[in-house]
Amino acid sequence: MDATTHPPVPVNEPNLTYAPGSPERAALLAEVHALESARTELPACIGGRQVEGHGHKHPVVQPHDRHHVLGVFRNATVDDASAAVAAAQAAAPGWRDLSYDDRAAILLRAADLLAGPWRQRLNAATMLGQSKTAFQAEIDAACELIDFWRFNVHFGRQILAEQPIANSPGIWNRTDHRPLEGFVYAITPFNFTAIAGNLPTAPALMGNTVIWKPSPTQQLAASLTMELLEEAGLPPGVINMLPGDGIDVSKVALPHPDLAGIHFTGSTPTFQHLWRTVGENIASYRSYPRIVGETGGKDFVVAHPSADPDVVRVALLRGAFEYQGQKCSAASRAYVARSVWQAMGEQLVVDVDELSMGDPTDLSHFLGAVIDARAFARLKDVIDRAHGAPHLQVVAGGTYDDSDGWFIRPTVVLADDPTDEMFRTEYFGPVLVVHVFDDGEFDAVVEQLESFAPYALTGAVIARDRQAVARATRELRFAAGNFYVNDKPTGAVVGQQPFGGGRASGTNDKAGAADNLRRWTSPRSLKETLVPPTDHGYPHMRPE
Numbered sequence: 270m271d272a273t274t275h276p277p278v279p280v281n282e283p284n285l286t287y288a289p290g291s292p293e294r295a296a297l298l299a300e301v302h303a304l305e306s307a308r309t310e311l312p313a314c315i316g317g318r319q320v321e322g323h324g325h326k327h328p329v330v331q332p333h334d335r336h337h338v339l340g341v342f343r344n345a346t347v348d349d350a351s352a353a354v355a356a357a358q359a360a361a362p363g364w365r366d367l368s369y370d371d372r373a374a375i376l377l378r379a380a381d382l383l384a385g386p387w388r389q390r391l392n393a394a395t396m397l398g399q400s401k402t403a404f405q406a407e408i409d410a411a412c413e414l415i416d417f418w419r420f421n422v423h424f425g426r427q428i429l430a431e432q433p434i435a436n437s438p439g440i441w442n443r444t445d446h447r448p449l450e451g452f453v454y455a456i457t458p459f460n461f462t463a464i465a466g467n468l469p470t471a472p473a474l475m476g477n478t479v480i481w482k483p484s485p486t487q488q489l490a491a492s493l494t495m496e497l498l499e500e501a502g503l504p505p506g507v508i509n510m511l512p513g514d515g516i517d518v519s520k521v522a523l524p525h526p527d528l529a530g531i532h533f534t535g536s537t538p539t540f541q542h543l544w545r546t547v548g549e550n551i552a553s554y555r556s557y558p559r560i561v562g563e564t565g566g567k568d569f570v571v572a573h574p575s576a577d578p579d580v581v582r583v584a585l586l587r588g589a590f591e592y593q594g595q596k597c598s599a600a601s602r603a604y605v606a607r608s609v610w611q612a613m614g615e616q617l618v619v620d621v622d623e624l625s626m627g628d629p630t631d632l633s634h635f636l637g638a639v640i641d642a643r644a645f646a647r648l649k650d651v652i653d654r655a656h657g658a659p660h661l662q663v664v665a666g667g668t669y670d671d672s673d674g675w676f677i678r679p680t681v682v683l684a685d686d687p688t689d690e691m692f693r694t695e696y697f698g699p700v701l702v703v704h705v706f707d708d709g710e711f712d713a714v715v716e717q718l719e720s721f722a723p724y725a726l727t728g729a730v731i732a733r734d735r736q737a738v739a740r741a742t743r744e745l746r747f748a749a750g751n752f753y754v755n756d757k758p759t760g761a762v763v764g765q766q767p768f769g770g771g772r773a774s775g776t777n778d779k780a781g782a783a784d785n786l787r788r789w790t791s792p793r794s795l796k797e798t799l800v801p802p803t804d805h806g807y808p809h810m811r812p813e
């Protein structure tokens with residue numbers, strides 16, 4: 270209940286450009302060379318100790334150079350998970366008793382370390398391990414994670430400052446924003462180093478201790494993030510990191526009586542599995558676990574006849590193909606008015622086919638490889654089906670090659686039928702399906718796309734006609750948790766466009782916002798009576 274101080278006002282971390290000749294470019298490439306030539310051990314971190322773990326060994330490779338091993342971890346076992354839960358339980362009293370400011374100072378220091386000496390190390394790890402270009406790594410591993418840590422400190426403090434607005438005479442009311450009773454289980458995806466860093470630290474800031482299970486394919490950057498947090502002063506046992514597939518960790522964590530919450534980002538099926546398992550164990554918990562999950566999307570762009578064709582073209586190029594379409598927010602279905610398509614479709618196809626793809630540490634490329642063999646196989650099947658289906662027309666890309674890395678050419682598919690499965694299934698890769706509609710059909714198209722896919726994560730309308738913008742904004746109100754006007758549907762910025770979606774896309778608890786941090790607190794109402802009554806009677810009982 271300490272909310273009297275004023276931490277620094279957060280400001281979004283500016284993106285560095287990595288232009289030729291810039292000092293950041295030289296520093297980044299030096300880190301890339303250092304990391305790619307070191308074969309790193311990636312241990313678990315339990316109770317502040319580096320633990321090799323007991324499970325089978327698993328290599329972390331470069332997706333664009335799949336035979337190049339960056340590091341090795343051991344899959345966490347049931348014993349590792351039990352030790353991590355015990356460490357989290359042991360650290361909990363000391364951590365929750367530390368003042369909010371003391372906890373916040375650790376994250377502010379982590380943010381400053383990342384903005385300074387750690388920046389290029391984490392960017393380089395994200396480029397090598399997750400196949401991000403310099404710009405995509407910078408907006409993720411550096412800027413977004415710095416923003417999460419700085420803005421969360423601000424939002425957490427706002428929550429502590431929320432106090433009752435009324436006190437009857439002689440009464441003092443207060444709210445004690447307690448952490449949850451038990452540990453939080455944070456499970457993170459491969460695609461954003463920032464999300465991986467945010468999911469364990471947000472509950473920790475609010476006084477909880479955490480078991481963190483990163484994605485196997487993001488383990489290099491995850492291990493460095495853990496190291497950075499320790500350098501910032503995170504005490505042992507507050508966050509316990511367990512590498513691997515999470516199967517054994519879940520065997521221990523999910524039915525545990527002290528499971529107080531799950532902080533998840535990843536696919537919809539994984540989230541539904543976690544939720545179902547909690548449901549099956551519901552009678553065994555000390556408290557009802559908080560379940561927070563941000564999951565998949567089938568994100569749309571709808572272009573009205575009044576749209577600027579160049580705006581549509583660039584929004585699709587960037588929105589669909591940056592980071593190989595592996596953003597949950599990526600445009601994967603587009604609905605374009607015929608007159609607009611006639612003005613920009615041909616150029617879009619030329620531009621897509623010219624996008625340069627390769628090893629992202631060669632900074633001339635626009636995109637790298639998809640994350641692993643599983644993603645490659647899934648996307649290959651999607652492209653093969655599109656080639657074989659008479660009602661689909663592959664107009665750009667449509668090829669793949671995994672001889673060196675898992676490369677999928679950015680692909681555009683035209684579909685007359687907007688009820689094809691391509692408009693509702695998340696493929697999570699550089700595949701965009703486009704439906705071209707007659708200019709007079711805008712309203713009908715908006716109505717059809719509103720609920721054709723089960724997701725509701727991001728979407729965009731592109732139009733110069735204000736009536737069309739207003740109509741789409743109103744009619745698509747529940748179709749996206751992040752809605753963009755005359756922009757691509759990716760690239761939400763912490764503190765500016767709080768991120769998350771509804772329907773099958775998650776619980777919409779908005780990462781990097783007060784909404785999210787509130788889920789990691791359990792408020793206690795305190796009433797103090799200053800001069801308590803000493804007589805049980807009421808005035809109406811007195812004799813007349």
Ligand SMILES: NC(=O)c1ccc[n+]([C@@H]2O[C@H](COP(=O)([O-])OP(=O)(O)OC[C@H]3O[C@@H](n4cnc5c(N)ncnc54)[C@H](O)[C@@H]3O)[C@@H](O)[C@H]2O)c1
Nearest residue numbers: 457458459483484514515519535536539563564565566597
């Ligand atoms: N909405 C968002 O904010 C957001 C952000 C990023 C990614 N995503 C979504 O994430 C997905 C891509 O990420 P992914 O491929 O890493 O997702 P995924 O569901 O395959 O994996 C996510 C995490 O869950 C772990 N996991 C899987 N089964 C588990 C189990 N039984 N117990 C414990 N952990 C388990 C994985 O190892 C990984 O760490 C896409 O669907 C994308 O849309 C959503």
Ligand SMILES: N[C@@H](CCC=O)C(=O)O
Nearest residue numbers: 596597598759760761768
């Ligand atoms: N917040 C990111 C997407 C995160 C999911 O992968 C964006 O807005 O593009």
